[in-house]
Amino acid sequence: MPIATLGAVVLECPDPVALARFYAAVIGGTVTSDEDSRWVDLTGAPGTPLAFQAAPGFVPxxxxxxxxxxxxxxxxxxxxxxxxxxxxxxxxxxxxxxxxxxxxxxxxxxxxxxxxxxxxx
Structure with a gap:
C-alpha cells in the first residue's frame, strides 16, 4: 500500500497568476488564487493538478x-x-x-x- 498520493505538481515562478493562465490556456482548467496571489491553483483540468507559487529571486x-x-x-x-x-x-x-x-x-x-x-x- 502506498504511503501517499500525488496531490499536485507545484511550479515556482515570479508571477503565479500569469503562469497559471498560460497553463489554463494550454490544458484547460480554472485559475484560483489566494488573497495575495502568492499561491495559485489550476483546478478542473484533466490529470494531476498544477499549482504555482511565487518565488522571489526565481532563476529559470x-x-x-x-x-x-x-x-x-x-x-x-x-x-x-x-x-x-x-x-x-x-x-x-x-x-x-x-x-x-x-x-x-x-x-x-x-x-x-x-x-x-x-x-x-
Missing part, C-alpha cells in the same frame, strides 16, 4: 546545459504537434528543441522558463 532552469539540471519537465500529450506548437508559441512559450520534426515530441519553455514537451499521442 537552463536547457540543455551540462552544468545545470532542469530538475523536471512536463510532458503534455497533443493530437497535432504543429497545431499545438502554433498555439503555445502564441501564448508566450519559446522553442528549446524543435528542429527535428520527425520526432514524436518537441521541447519548449513556458513564459517563466520551465521546460515542457508537447508529445504526439
Amino acid at each position: 532552469p537552463q536547457w540543455p546545459r551540462p552544468d545545470s539540471s532542469m530538475q523536471f519537465h512536463l510532458d503534455l500529450t497533443v493530437e497535432d504537434l504543429d497545431a499545438a506548437e502554433r498555439e503555445v508559441l502564441a501564448l508566450g512559450a519559446r522553442p528549446l528543441d524543435t528542429e527535428d520534426r520527425k520526432r514524436s515530441f518537441r521541447v519548449y519553455a513556458d513564459p517563466a522558463g520551465h521546460p515542457f514537451c508537447l508529445c504526439a499521442c
Whole structure:
C-alpha cells in the first residue's frame, strides 16, 4: 500500500497568476488564487493538478546545459504537434528543441522558463 498520493505538481515562478493562465490556456482548467496571489491553483483540468507559487529571486532552469539540471519537465500529450506548437508559441512559450520534426515530441519553455514537451499521442 502506498504511503501517499500525488496531490499536485507545484511550479515556482515570479508571477503565479500569469503562469497559471498560460497553463489554463494550454490544458484547460480554472485559475484560483489566494488573497495575495502568492499561491495559485489550476483546478478542473484533466490529470494531476498544477499549482504555482511565487518565488522571489526565481532563476529559470537552463536547457540543455551540462552544468545545470532542469530538475523536471512536463510532458503534455497533443493530437497535432504543429497545431499545438502554433498555439503555445502564441501564448508566450519559446522553442528549446524543435528542429527535428520527425520526432514524436518537441521541447519548449513556458513564459517563466520551465521546460515542457508537447508529445504526439
